[in-house]
Amino acid sequence: MVNKYAILIAGPVLLLSACGGGSSGNSGSAASTSNLSDAQKSYESFALASNGGLHYVDGSLSFSTSSTGAVSVNPSSSFFFTADSSIPQSPSSGPQPLTAGTTSLASTLKVPTISNGRFVVNGAIYVAAVPAQARVSYAGSNVQEDYLAADGSTVVRTLLGTSYTAVSLSGLISASPSELFTNSALGLLTNTINGQTLYNQQTSWQTGSAYIKVVRHAVGDELFTNDCVAPATTGNNPTPCSATISTLENFFPYASATDGKSYQLADGQIVTLAGVRAWVSNATIGSTGSDYRVYYQYNGGIYTGYFLKDGTTLQLVPLGGGTPQENYYFLNNAAMQSIKSALNF
Structure with a gap:
């Protein structure tokens, strides 16, 4: 049960102890807890x-x-x-x-x-x-x-x-x-x-x-990115979906093996997101119904990721x-x- 959000949440987030119980005893600082919610x-x-x-x-x-x-x-x-x-x-x-x-x-x-x-x-x-x-x-x-x-x-x-x-x-x-x-x-x-x-x-x-x-x-708004195809990478240069197509209008249609569907240009909207020109799907993806597929222009190619809206x-x-x-x-x-x-x- 590895969850993409959990790892960023717990200290990873991965993160992470001393002894302790569930009581609200020592606040760990001299500040009073009277003003805390x-x-x-x-x-x-x-x-x-x-x-x-x-x-x-x-x-x-x-x-x-x-x-x-x-x-x-x-x-x-x-x-x-x-x-x-x-x-x-x-x-x-x-x-x-x-x-x-x-x-x-x-x-x-x-x-x-x-x-x-x-x-x-x-x-x-x-x-x-x-x-x-x-x-x-x-x-x-x-x-x-x-x-x-x-x-x-x-x-x-x-x-x-x-x-x-x-x-x-x-x-x-x-x-x-x-x-x-x-x-x-x-x-x-x-x-x-x-x-x-x-x-x-x-x-x-x-x-x-x-x-x-x-x-x-x-x-x-959060734009997560990842490798689109092999090879798998871990740094700040993920593998693009295309290294030769530079504009979203020329990228579609695109068959996504991850999502199990072929996307058309009309299946999303082109916007500016996180400082890049991005196509964002109209429909959500995944089991939680809160993520949106994204393809974006970057470094002369087209890359993929998913988008989480502000307030989600x-x-x-x-x-x-x-x-x-x-x-x-x-x-x-x-x-x-x-x-x-x-x-x-």
């Missing part, structure tokens, strides 16, 4: 380094079975990790730097290579920093995160958190609220392979365990499919440690 108080109860930080679960698991029926996780093609993030003190005292990293929940698995995406900003392509670099500040009653490019200064995207709902966890992990497993990668653990469970279902949550549901919105609420498709939902689920440190201790692989 409920959303900001809930955010700090997780995000402050002194409270253990935020931990976003991500993963993909593949298995093999021996002739005797024994099941093992394939370490070369599996991962189960958290993207972790924290801030040193309350943003009420001024913008705070995000500390980011990753933690493998299973000692037998490695964290995969992370990419926090590429963005077109003011007519240039930037690679987001890995681990994520961000500045966290308060905007009214909300929490604003400005994510930076690898240059450490260019803002490539801004997210505004408007809702932070903390939920305490106690008792057996197997008896947790269904939303936590349905709407996060923790749901991978509910699979049973040849009758064998992936975690000890008699394990209980550690004292102080909690998760927080977060709703975020894009601030400003970030969404995730539940692990088993279905209607997209707006909450992202983060564990506190005690909950993360509980999951680590419960795994059977």
